[in-house]
Amino acid sequence: MPDLAAAFSEIALGFGALLGAPYWAGRVIDQVDVIYDDGGSIESSRQPVLRDCMVQVDVATQRMREAEGYASTDVAIIILAATLTGTLDTDAVVEVLEGPHAGRWMVSLIERDSAALGWAGRGRRG
Template sequence: MSIPEAFAGVAVAFSAAGLGPYHASIARWPGTPIYDDGGSILTPGTPIARPCMCQVDAVDEKMRAQDGYVDKDVALLVLVATLAGALNTNATIEVTAGPNAGSYSVQSVSKDSMGSHWLCRGRAA
């Protein structure tokens, strides 16, 4: 078991007991459209939805300094071990439970130094 997996296990257990900040969430992508030779969309693509656990928090100074930051942006901390695959700025995170339930578009994304979290700047979608 890796350190990020161990951390996620503890974080999920505490949150399930009502003692942690992580809540059930879904990372969503619109899918990849298929175009014809003229550039028209033939099919919009199959949307992708993957479960994960996310904490909604206040942005940090690094996020405030990013291009495109607005005052209502939030920090989204997604446990890497709870999400199959990687996050990118095409994703939307739907937090399905907790005090900050709602959908957030991912404006920026990076990993923390330990590799346990996707650190995202999100905006209410």
């Protein structure tokens, strides 16, 4: 059975390259929990885990606008599933590395779309 998420990613990235990339290089930054020894001292440093992805920044959806905590500067963050290893949750930060929306975005309301082609959530500069 073909990998639908990978096929969709290829098509989306191909159109993006032809029409002026709505998807930009990015990465998900996951914070790793601090590990303490028996005496309470930090045993391992808090080094973030970086995972590459392709990300689009778009206008917030109606659902995002209606959710608690919405601010007029919030946007939709869309990540192609086949370009990201692992899952995504609201503890992560998405960094767009280039393009008009370059910078770090805190995410909320993250969910996988019904066809499992990507991740979508509300983003706020941070």
